[in-house]
Amino acid sequence: MESYISNLIDPRGWVEWIESANKFVSRWPYYLEYKNRRLGAVTKGCVTWASVTSDPNVASKFMVRKFINGDQWILVNIPHYLDLS
DSSP: OOOEEOTTSOTTOSGGGHHHHHHSGGGSOOEEEESOEESSOOGGGSOTTEEEEOOHHHHHTTSHHHHHOGGGTSOTTSOOOSSOO
8 A cells, every 4th residue: 555566566466376366266365455656566457356446444444553453562663654644
């Protein structure tokens, strides 16, 4: 979320997952993008199980504070963002 993704990243995801994931998509995690900037990881070529949202209410559910209660245990000297910027 809110990241710059270079062309080093394959938009199809981890290539070795593609065959298996298409067969077992219900067992795979939920992938969500929000306001990413990119050269290489354009959403048009992304895997079918990836999602993109422009809704900050949806994206904020997956931020460090809400998703893993990071404000309660992550040390301040470890770089992280608790909420959307």
